[in-house]
Amino acid sequence: MADFYDLLGVSRSASADEIKKAYRKRARELHPDANPGDPNAEAEFKELSRAYKVLSDDAQRSRYDQFGEAGVGGGSGAGPSMDDLFGGGIGDIFDTFFGGGGSPFGGGGRQRGPSGPPRGQDVEVIVDIDFAQAVFGDQIPVELKLPVRCDDCDGSGAGSGTEPVTCSDCGGSGQVQRVRQSLLGQMVTASPCTRCGGLGEVISTPCPTCRGEGRVTDDASYQVDVPAGVDTGSTLRLTRRGAVGPRGGGNGDLYVHLRVRPDERYTREGDDLVTEIPLSIAQAALGTSLELETLDGTEDLVVPHGTQPGREFVLRQRGVPHLQGRGRGDLKARVRVDVPTAMSDEEVRLLTAFAEGRGERVGNGKDGIFSRIKSAFS
Known part of the structure; x- marks a missing residue:
């Protein structure tokens, strides 16, 4: 039977509403009453209904994602049957x-029937993506080498003019x-x-191209939809995109493990983004206004006077989209006060006067205040 997600025409990350809308659309197209001359219409409509029944139920959908059709009992929705668990x-x-x-x-x-050609192996691949691609989602190419069906024998493994x-x-x-x-x-x-x-x-006369295997190793390329909100360690499963089985066996699955490249501006805390705002002593003390760069563009930010190091300014809904739900996290802009390491004579004089006016002691007590500060920043 075809993959349930493929039958409905949705991705594996589709929401319940998307699945419902896709089912209604496909049901109108495949309903037997709409296809009076198609003898296969009724069977296709039943398959579609079965797929929707499973994917619209959270528990059954979870079992299907993990174990395939065996996980939903082949139609009962009660989990794997005894036959599934014990093989034959x-x-x-x-x-x-x-x-x-x-x-x-x-x-x-x-009597057990022929076991048939085995299913191909699952294939795993690690793909690096940019920070913005992980946040907003994207379509990325995945290229790899894996066993594919031999075109010369159409996967049978038999040489030209012969058959198994x-x-x-x-x-x-x-x-x-x-x-x-x-x-x-x-x-x-x-x-x-x-x-x-x-x-x-x-096979008495093996195919010379695949030597009777029915498959050859070749390049494969897929376009993979990355949903918004993924992070390093997220895994995407592409059903039947793995290695083809020998002699006409089905394909395994392809598992794409994502690794997100770090960003110089932001770090991630769950679905929240964190960035730093560098301020001088004067800006923190007297306040300022600045432009804060976000993934959605620049935002005007007003920093009030007396702002302390570590203070957070929170911009709502400017973070990472929630992978399993609606909305986004926040962007947290944390203040970092930079103390100058080199100053001119005039800057030292002004800062010293400022400290004296506030009754603050500066310097280490060995030399004059002015000379000490000057030597420290020279």
Whole structure:
């Protein structure tokens, strides 16, 4: 079955309202009454309804994101079934201990069908993005090398003019059963067929391009939507964009781990941004007005007289958008008072007079006040 997000035409980070709107739109397009001549319309509409039922429920959506369709019980919405948890089903466990006769609670045993080609591996990649891209979101290219379907054999692994044939050792099941006696009676064990590698088919004339694998390693490029508000460590999952499986197997998933480049102006505290305002002693004491640079442009900021080091000016809704909700964090501008390390004679004289006028003692007491301050800043 197709990916539920793809069926609805939404991203994996879509909100509940976006999912609802997308479903209504697609439902009008795929409803059987709107497609009287399409024999597949009813089946497609049922798939769409199933996808919406799962993604509109927070608990089911969380299980689906983690485990895929197996996580929602294949239609029941009650989590993984016993068959999902035990691979081939609970009946196969009873087959092992009771000689293939099925469950002791009644009913015949079932034959497992061909296991088929395995799914490809999941692929992980780390991508560096700019600070602004993490804050506001962006579409970024992701380029990597991974196994892709062989075009020459269309993924079958068979050479031109040939095709895979059923394995004679396992009869196409991909497994070989062995019967042995034990204290519990007859036991049947199953293991992957060594001749066909568990695929159920063998290739007499392999494709020369992929050597019978049905896949080759090649460059792949994707455009990935980065939602606003991500941070270093955020991971984006691209369903079925990973490695293709051998001999026609499905694709694994691609996991894009994000790493955000630091910004010289801002640091991040959750969804709040923090920047520093450098002020001189005079500006902090007498007050000033200045232009504060934000990610949305410049803002006029009035600094009152007597401003102390460490004071914060908070600009609401100028921070990082909330990843799982609406609104944004704040921008906090923290004051840093810079003390001069070099002054002219006139500046030393004025500052000394200022201190004397306030009855403040300055200098280290060995020489005159003026000479001490002058030597300290020369």
